[in-house]
Amino acid sequence: MLSGNLKNIRKRLGFTQAQLAEKLNIKRSLIGAYEEGRAEPKLSTLVSMARLFGISLDSLITQDHSQPLPNAIPQPEKSTDGKLRVLAITVDKEQNENIELVPQRASAGYLNGYADPEFIEDLPKFRLPMLAGTGTYRAFEISGDSMLPLVSGTVIVGRFVEDWSHIKDGTPCILVSKREGVVFKRLYNKVHSSALMMLHSDNPVYPPYELPVTDILEIWEAKAYISNSFPMADLSLSKLSSIVLDLQHEVMKLKKAI
Template structure:
């Protein structure tokens, strides 16, 4: 059980003292100190602690939060905040024998199955994968193959390295993202927030023969920010 370590870890991540958190939850500082050490709180207090820390009781009890990669931790802690990825889940990923993150490769052929399998660890494990040591290790990276000529000068068949977006509020208007939606599958586009017409995105091609189109946030399953091109 990870309860005691998680309470302390999440309190520090939140940037509050034991006194502040104890007052907010309605317990004494000494009781909170005990819960962070080795004392199990009663059920009603456990629920209050989970609510204050912004996680479910199950996560508080079971997950080893302090050992999670940064991208996975952010995804997990933000699953109940719609604009930060309510429909996202803990990202299925792969690691090498030393526990280092690998970069999975999604080819044009694999795109047909990706929408159904992106959350399936078995499917992700079957994708080709490699490592790029110079990429930041606090983000999850994946490679997607471009399909078509809608994003010229990026040509059909090129490969783009992207980083996983776990906070939708940090989208940069006019930048390239791989967007995974239920209707359109996996597509590379320029992205703009539709702040004046509810929460959604405008997806644009660099090739003018392809008209822009809108997607609602609830249709989005994954967002990956373009980082570099491999040809």
């Protein structure tokens, strides 16, 4: 049972034997021996495996993991502070990743359950073919008017960000933090120092504010949104002036090319 579970879970998580051995700080040959049933891991190694896989020690040893079901599967990722943690996801019967939806009413519970496979499994799920195979996604129903024209109730679909320092300034993201909970803001991480993140709202009524990166639990880069409210076109004088200037610039380029 253990040898088969170890092999099946390792492959499901996308680890080679060498990668798993490195994470467990043991020799690669030991992983092969464990998977072939030629050796038994020490208790300390079993505990490390269970923690890495995001399952209980009892489940690793006694439950059959040879038939993956559409349940939550832990995915090892690095958190924004660079520490290895388990990112819980769900998959369908064909082992395609779902997009889990975090409704407004579940936002508070998400702070405690974001790494809990059972909590993630209970969330509503859907798939967007256009995003398939390009990362791990989660959807969040936002509240408030700080990111107008996107109104309260809009669902933001975000892709998980492993390293927040690579985010381009001004990128709209869902940010999950100990202090702020789940918020949708534009992030700036190069304004003051590597220890702080600057959060900006699109609604100018709300001033920007700083957040220590040590408070950050997850960052999901916004890639799509779902809403039953269509944003109004921006036909302000400044916007029209910008359009006219762009047209004039293009006309000048055409004249020079003739």
